[in-house]
Amino acid sequence: MRYITAGESHGPQLTTIIEGLPAGMPLVADEINEQLARRQKGYGRGRRMQIEKDTVQITSGVRHGLTLGSPVALVVTNDDWKHWTKIMGQEPPDLEDGEEVKRKITRPRPGHADLNGGLKYGHRDLRNVLERSSARETTVRVAAGAVAKKLLSLLGIEVASHVIEIGGIKSEVRKYESMDSLKEIAENSPVRCLDANAEKAMMKAIDEAKENGDSIGGIVEVIVEGVPAGVGSYVHFDRKLDAKLAAAIVSINAFKGVEFGIGFEAARKPGSAVHDEIVWDEKKGYSRKTNRLGGFEGGMTTGMPIVVRGVMKPIPTLYKPLQSVDIDSKEPFSASIERSDSCAVPAAAVVAEHVVAWEIASAIVEQFYADRLDTLISTIEQQRTFAREF
Ligand SMILES: Cc1cc2nc3c(=O)[nH]c(=O)nc-3n(C[C@H](O)[C@H](O)[C@H](O)COP(=O)(O)O)c2cc1C
Numbered sequence: 119m120r121y122i123t124a125g126e127s128h129g130p131q132l133t134t135i136i137e138g139l140p141a142g143m144p145l146v147a148d149e150i151n152e153q154l155a156r157r158q159k160g161y162g163r164g165r166r167m168q169i170e171k172d173t174v175q176i177t178s179g180v181r182h183g184l185t186l187g188s189p190v191a192l193v194v195t196n197d198d199w200k201h202w203t204k205i206m207g208q209e210p211p212d213l214e215d216g217e218e219v220k221r222k223i224t225r226p227r228p229g230h231a232d233l234n235g236g237l238k239y240g241h242r243d244l245r246n247v248l249e250r251s252s253a254r255e256t257t258v259r260v261a262a263g264a265v266a267k268k269l270l271s272l273l274g275i276e277v278a279s280h281v282i283e284i285g286g287i288k289s290e291v292r293k294y295e296s297m298d299s300l301k302e303i304a305e306n307s308p309v310r311c312l313d314a315n316a317e318k319a320m321m322k323a324i325d326e327a328k329e330n331g332d333s334i335g336g337i338v339e340v341i342v343e344g345v346p347a348g349v350g351s352y353v354h355f356d357r358k359l360d361a362k363l364a365a366a367i368v369s370i371n372a373f374k375g376v377e378f379g380i381g382f383e384a385a386r387k388p389g390s391a392v393h394d395e396i397v398w399d400e401k402k403g404y405s406r407k408t409n410r411l412g413g414f415e416g417g418m419t420t421g422m423p424i425v426v427r428g429v430m431k432p433i434p435t436l437y438k439p440l441q442s443v444d445i446d447s448k449e450p451f452s453a454s455i456e457r458s459d460s461c462a463v464p465a466a467a468v469v470a471e472h473v474v475a476w477e478i479a480s481a482i483v484e485q486f487y488a489d490r491l492d493t494l495i496s497t498i499e500q501q502r503t504f505a506r507e508f
């Protein structure tokens with residue numbers, strides 16, 4: 119499967135086109151909307167999330183609630199567009215002699231794409247960079263991921279996320295009884311954290327950062343259960359599924375690192391305390407005593423839960439801006455201030471969940487016969503039986 123996205127942050131709409139979905143899969147807009155609403159929640163976000171109420175329109179590829187096997191196009195309108203029609207209009211602006219487009223941006227923000235994007239595309243109004251580099255685009259990545267999650271759920275695969283650190287405050291609660299309980303606790307926490315004490319401290323840290331005109335980052339964790347062993351491949355570098363997940367996580371705006379299972383801790387432990395011992399029983403077949411490697415060996419799934427974490431740096435736009443240079447005058451200046459979030463880690467956890475879901479669904483569709491949902495369901499079941507009896 120593949121998808122592309124289009125749309126500027128303050129333009130009329132965001133679009134994604136998804137190609138390669140099996141035919142015969144139930145899909146309605148409300149299921150996608152539920153996931154879009156989850157992305158909009160989360161403590162620490164700015165005023166934009168109060169303006170938008172993200173809902174999707176399915177404009178092709180679905181008929182009478184079922185996918186056709188043809189490309190699925192999804193559109194989300196930007197409610198904020200009505201405030202930006204002049205600044206962001208598609209037609210050349212109607213300007214008096216010498217008048218410039220208002221709110222031209224010439225002071226790049228350290229940490230955002232502004233300066234590098236200007237240097238690359240030659241934009242002297244850095245808004246031309248900001249509009250597309252904005253994480254507004256993650257709305258339609260979540261929409262595409264929601265379709266992938268729907269497919270995975272029909273194959274008995276569940277995906278969930280939670281926040282394990284914000285501004286240096288760590289969640290001490292990392293265990294959960296079931297995927298349902300994990301989902302419920304995370305969903306009811308303003309910062310998607312399983313630890314009620316850490317949750318309060320995280321919210322305080324976000325408030326303090328905001329009061330100080332600053333921003334904070336954190337770490338999110340995505341868990342996937344039910345993927346059969348052997349998805350992905352060791353035979354070629356670009357077929358390794360853990361590598362694809364790593365790229366997907368780091369492609370989320372402001373994500374700078376990724377780890378699987380115990381991750382970087384593995385550098386400090388001997389092999390005996392890292393590798394997961396193999397056991398077998400008649401009912402389950404093969405499994406592991408532990409899951410320190412987070413569900414991957416050799417670029418393939420082990421059949422254990424996939425555990426992947428991503429590190430989000432603090433938001434670059436600061437209300438107390440850092441030093442920058444005006445690209446017109448070359449004078450030192452404070453960077454531009456755009457309306458901004460002070461922490462978007464909880465929302466980003468939902469994005470991470472969806473990009474991971476996409477990569478897993480995509481690997482499954484590539485590996486198993488997937489023109490039709492019914493045959494895909496039965497081939498996945500065959501693979502599970504094969505692995506159990508192997
Ligand atoms: C959900 C989400 C919301 C974000 N909100 C903001 C924001 O309000 N202001 C900002 O400057 N950056 C925000 N970012 C981060 C920037 O989009 C990101 O830092 C920028 O695109 C540069 O890319 P890079 O940090 O990956 O290098 C957000 C990121 C995510 C995932």
Ligand SMILES: C=C(O[C@@H]1CC(C(=O)O)=C[C@@H](OP(=O)(O)O)[C@H]1O)C(=O)O
Pocket residue numbers: 127164165166167251252253254255256257371456457458459
């Ligand atoms: C719009 C979203 O996030 C935006 C991501 C973002 C950035 O620079 O990445 C900057 C802000 O944009 P604005 O200036 O319009 O408030 C965020 O609100 C969204 O998540 O839907």
